[in-house]
Amino acid sequence: PEKKGPETLPPYPLPPKSRQQSVLPEDLKTPDHHVERDPRLIRLTGVHPFNVEAPLKDLYDEGFLTTKDLHYVRNHGPVPQVQDSEVLGWEFTVEGLVEKPVRMSLRDLILDYDQVTYPITLVCAGNRRKEQNVVRKTKGFSWGAAGVSTALWTGVALGDLLARAIPTRGARYVYFEGADKLPNGYYGTSIKLNWAMDPNRGIMVSYKMNGEILHPDHGKPLRIVIPGQIGGRSVKWLKRIIVTSQPSDNWYHIYDNRVLPTMISPEASADLPDTWKDERYAIYDLNTNSATCYPGHDEKIALGGVSDGGYKFRGYAYAGGGKRVTRMEVSLDQGKTWTLANITYPEDQYRLASDNEVLYGGRVDLSWREACFCWCFWDLDIPLSQLRDAKDVVIRAMDDSMMVQPRDMYWSVLGMMNNPWYRVVIHNEGDFLRFEHPTQPALMPGGWMERVKKEGGNLTNAFWGEKLSNESDSST
Amino acid sequence: PEKKGPETLPPYPLPPKSRQQSVLPEDLKTPDHHVERDPRLIRLTGVHPFNVEAPLKDLYDEGFLTTKDLHYVRNHGPVPQVQDSEVLGWEFTVEGLVEKPVRMSLRDLILDYDQVTYPITLVCAGNRRKEQNVVRKTKGFSWGAAGVSTALWTGVALGDLLARAIPTRGARYVYFEGADKLPNGYYGTSIKLNWAMDPNRGIMVSYKMNGEILHPDHGKPLRIVIPGQIGGRSVKWLKRIIVTSQPSDNWYHIYDNRVLPTMISPEASADLPDTWKDERYAIYDLNTNSATCYPGHDEKIALGGVSDGGYKFRGYAYAGGGKRVTRMEVSLDQGKTWTLANITYPEDQYRLASDNEVLYGGRVDLSWREACFCWCFWDLDIPLSQLRDAKDVVIRAMDDSMMVQPRDMYWSVLGMMNNPWYRVVIHNEGDFLRFEHPTQPALMPGGWMERVKKEGGNLTNAFWGEKLSNESDSST
Numbered sequence: 001p002e003k004k005g006p007e008t009l010p011p012y013p014l015p016p017k018s019r020q021q022s023v024l025p026e027d028l029k030t031p032d033h034h035v036e037r038d039p040r041l042i043r044l045t046g047v048h049p050f051n052v053e054a055p056l057k058d059l060y061d062e063g064f065l066t067t068k069d070l071h072y073v074r075n076h077g078p079v080p081q082v083q084d085s086e087v088l089g090w091e092f093t094v095e096g097l098v099e100k101p102v103r104m105s106l107r108d109l110i111l112d113y114d115q116v117t118y119p120i121t122l123v124c125a126g127n128r129r130k131e132q133n134v135v136r137k138t139k140g141f142s143w144g145a146a147g148v149s150t151a152l153w154t155g156v157a158l159g160d161l162l163a164r165a166i167p168t169r170g171a172r173y174v175y176f177e178g179a180d181k182l183p184n185g186y187y188g189t190s191i192k193l194n195w196a197m198d199p200n201r202g203i204m205v206s207y208k209m210n211g212e213i214l215h216p217d218h219g220k221p222l223r224i225v226i227p228g229q230i231g232g233r234s235v236k237w238l239k240r241i242i243v244t245s246q247p248s249d250n251w252y253h254i255y256d257n258r259v260l261p262t263m264i265s266p267e268a269s270a271d272l273p274d275t276w277k278d279e280r281y282a283i284y285d286l287n288t289n290s291a292t293c294y295p296g297h298d299e300k301i302a303l304g305g306v307s308d309g310g311y312k313f314r315g316y317a318y319a320g321g322g323k324r325v326t327r328m329e330v331s332l333d334q335g336k337t338w339t340l341a342n343i344t345y346p347e348d349q350y351r352l353a354s355d356n357e358v359l360y361g362g363r364v365d366l367s368w369r370e371a372c373f374c375w376c377f378w379d380l381d382i383p384l385s386q387l388r389d390a391k392d393v394v395i396r397a398m399d400d401s402m403m404v405q406p407r408d409m410y411w412s413v414l415g416m417m418n419n420p421w422y423r424v425v426i427h428n429e430g431d432f433l434r435f436e437h438p439t440q441p442a443l444m445p446g447g448w449m450e451r452v453k454k455e456g457g458n459l460t461n462a463f464w465g466e467k468l469s470n471e472s473d474s475s476t
Numbered sequence: 477p478e479k480k481g482p483e484t485l486p487p488y489p490l491p492p493k494s495r496q497q498s499v500l501p502e503d504l505k506t507p508d509h510h511v512e513r514d515p516r517l518i519r520l521t522g523v524h525p526f527n528v529e530a531p532l533k534d535l536y537d538e539g540f541l542t543t544k545d546l547h548y549v550r551n552h553g554p555v556p557q558v559q560d561s562e563v564l565g566w567e568f569t570v571e572g573l574v575e576k577p578v579r580m581s582l583r584d585l586i587l588d589y590d591q592v593t594y595p596i597t598l599v600c601a602g603n604r605r606k607e608q609n610v611v612r613k614t615k616g617f618s619w620g621a622a623g624v625s626t627a628l629w630t631g632v633a634l635g636d637l638l639a640r641a642i643p644t645r646g647a648r649y650v651y652f653e654g655a656d657k658l659p660n661g662y663y664g665t666s667i668k669l670n671w672a673m674d675p676n677r678g679i680m681v682s683y684k685m686n687g688e689i690l691h692p693d694h695g696k697p698l699r700i701v702i703p704g705q706i707g708g709r710s711v712k713w714l715k716r717i718i719v720t721s722q723p724s725d726n727w728y729h730i731y732d733n734r735v736l737p738t739m740i741s742p743e744a745s746a747d748l749p750d751t752w753k754d755e756r757y758a759i760y761d762l763n764t765n766s767a768t769c770y771p772g773h774d775e776k777i778a779l780g781g782v783s784d785g786g787y788k789f790r791g792y793a794y795a796g797g798g799k800r801v802t803r804m805e806v807s808l809d810q811g812k813t814w815t816l817a818n819i820t821y822p823e824d825q826y827r828l829a830s831d832n833e834v835l836y837g838g839r840v841d842l843s844w845r846e847a848c849f850c851w852c853f854w855d856l857d858i859p860l861s862q863l864r865d866a867k868d869v870v871i872r873a874m875d876d877s878m879m880v881q882p883r884d885m886y887w888s889v890l891g892m893m894n895n896p897w898y899r900v901v902i903h904n905e906g907d908f909l910r911f912e913h914p915t916q917p918a919l920m921p922g923g924w925m926e927r928v929k930k931e932g933g934n935l936t937n938a939f940w941g942e943k944l945s946n947e948s949d950s951s952t
Binding site for chain 1: 668670671674676735737738739756757759760761762763764796797800802803805811812813814815816844846874876877878879880881882883884886893895936938939944
């Protein structure tokens with residue numbers, strides 16, 4: 001064989017290497033005894049079902065692309081068991097209001113359709129829910145700020161599949177159903193057909209993540225991936241695509257992934273079927289959000305010594321529906337004044353790929369796209385002299401529709417889409433500064449929210465429960 | 477001729493009747509001496525150029541559709557004079573990066589293309605800017621909250637025009653130029669080609685408003701109308717459509733309709749060309765916004781007498797980019813608790829029109845659309861007993877991307893896209909309650925913002941400049 005010359009590096013990031021995984025002892029006695037996992041993942045709902053996020057710094061340290069090791073997982077029940085030898089023969093249907101319903105295999109999907117690859121950030125609608133749970137218990141479990149991950153997904157544009165099936169008159173929605181059977185039936189949800197057919201939205205039927213067949217937790221062997229929308233619409237272990245005239249009445253479509261109006265209490269919500277069914281409260285597009293990853297919770301930095309040093313604050317931000325995060329702002333005085341942070345958009349590097357470049361068997365289908373499907377990263381060097389004098393560091397993102405993250409939390413009964421300013425408190429402890437995040441994920445204690453609440457502060461007073469005695473400051 | 481039977485009323489609103497207009501005395505000595513106008517319009521930039529909004533209650537009272545009498549106007553200079561006899565012969569071009577550049581007349585546009593009609597809400601990016609000007613003077617003049625209007629627009633889908641011209645490789649933007657020559661050249665601006673080609677976005681080349689040829693202030697005889705985006709992109713008196721590889725470098729595209737980061741002062745902005753040219757700061761989609769129209773500023777309601785009565789608060793809301801306003805919430809305790817208001821969406825009534833229904837010569841092209849292009853209306857009956865005990869009534873809208881209007885104002889040097897909670901103060905004056913809006917448009921005095929500022933309050937302290945001595949309330 002010919003010797004290869006030095007390969008040209010692509011202009012875009014490739015995934016970091018995964019670690020060797022194995023079945024963990026705690027999974028052996030669960031239905032997921034066949035699934036290999038990374039022990040660093042933080043379990044949010046006990047041992048089973050598997051709902052996890054990575055430690056926030058570990059997630060950030062992997063960079064733009066997340067390995068399957070640390071990618072967040074949201075499972076409602078046992079993971080369907082599919083052998084490698086069964087992957088290509090996996091069957092699914094396109095049916096309902098279409099002229100040409102079809103049952104096909106993953107092999108057909110690969111052979112008969114154009115394959116595409118691009119990076120997509122998935123976000124759980126519950127990302128940052130722990131903060132809401134501290135204010136008032138919601139019906140959801142406690143995500144920290146790492147319910148967000150990015151991978152290179154390979155598959156077929158959903159619109160291509162639907163176009164061949166030919167939706168009929170009156171078709172308005174597309175329903176996806178997985179193979180995961182749950183107490184309330186198979187997991188299933190719908191989106192608008194219009195979106196599904198729109199190439200700009202980049203909705204994909206995918207069978208590869210970061211160039212490998214899907215990990216069982218991520219839908220092996222086939223799933224939907226919807227850029228810019230909450231993860232809950234990206235159905236895993238895909239078995240059926242049904243074109244319909246109405247939104248889905250699947251239990252999980254109605255009673256999950258909704259933001260009910262804030263005044264509806266958990267008790268009242270039990271008896272409001274029409275409110276639950278109001279499609280205006282269903283979440284599709286992600287809202288704009290951001291978090292600080294460095295400094296981490298309880299991280300300390302020494303004062304003294306280098307008098308003129310600084311600390312590089314950094315973290316992530318994302319927006320939904322293809323929108324771009326257009327600015328990140330940082331305040332050291334609780335929102336009175338703001339400083340602009342730097343932003344990098346690694347996703348834009350993929351737009352430089354040549355038109356026919358192929359990665360993992362799919363065309364790198366980005367050069368023509370305007371939409372943003374991925375998170376971005378912000379950073380700001382803050383002099384220690386300023387940090388020493390500040391009580392906290394709050395951040396906010398603005399998106400290209402000129403919507404900005406709000407100061408106030410929007411609490412709702414399911415605890416979703418939490419996106420107020422992300423606040424890290426600074427404790428000046430003599431020789432060093434100690435940083436305190438709002439919360440820690442799952443049942444882990446820690447964070448200024450629990451502390452302030454215990455001290456009797458009202459977390460929803462627009463000043464994070466602080467006493468406002470020093471408010472005379474603000475009228476100078 | 478046959479006698480007509482009683483006509484069936486359409487399931488959607490038709491425009492209210494316009495009043496007889498005439499040239500107003502104040503316009504006689506200006507270049508606009510040929511333009512007939514309604515004397516109720518409030519002039520925001522002196523006599524000329526013509527920049528106006530209607531009194532807020534008058535606007536609201538016209539209902540879903542606004543007549544040309546009261547539709548807001550944003551003119552940068554003299555209105556081009558076009559005789560009725562010249563309308564059909566008006567020529568414009570489609571040129572630039574296209575295979576088949578064309579010069580055509582409005583007559584050709586009407587004869588050769590499909591005609592469509594639908595309602596579109598236009599909003600000036602400066603709507604509610606007066607509030608920002610009270611906080612700190614911006615470079616823009618003082619819009620109140622009536623820089624928003626809705627009409628039935630008839631014309632041709634811009635994508636149809638561009639498809640026939642066939643954009644070439646590398647085409648990414650579409651530039652529109654008007655016939656209005658200004659100190660810095662013709663008014664012109666660009667949007668993304670991708671948007672222009674997308675039928676879901678509903679961008680139109682229009683020659684009829686509410687069934688009549690365009691009023692001179694609204695672009696007679698031809699203009700662009702872009703649903704869901706700020707009015708500044710909907711170029712009037714259209715002469716050229718140019719497909720390009722880069723965003724426009726027209727002076728008005730760079731130095732107008734941008735939201736620079738909030739920390740940039742008017743002084744600093746004078747020397748930041750790269751910041752001005754950063755497309756991330758250009759405004760396209762509207763952000764989510766709302767206002768209270770009733771009670772109006774300085775309106776009084778009697779107390780006593782009917783002990784159990786209430787007042788029906790009501791107003792408008794809108795979102796951008798095709799998004800729907802999914803909830804309106806009203807607070808009587810400065811954001812501690814909220815009540816859900818009713819919302820009506822008259823736009824949805826047009827979706828019921830049959831597929832081939834024609835109005836004003838254009839197909840009523842809505843039945844298949846998912847997007848919202850129009851404002852909606854909210855109302856909430858509030859018992860007098862509650863109003864008597866409240867200091868103010870604040871409102872906020874949430875859109876279907878789960879972004880909510882923020883408590884805090886985002887000030888920027890041009891003063892645009894102002895969308896914090898709309899706050900009406902209640903003055904309990906013994907026998908009656910008096911309501912006070914934030915501001916009044918133009919140089920008109922009045923409103924709680926000027927009053928609080930004069931009293932030394934800091935309007936940006938998250939509590940509208942109020943003293944926070946009573947903050948102990950909020951930790952109970």
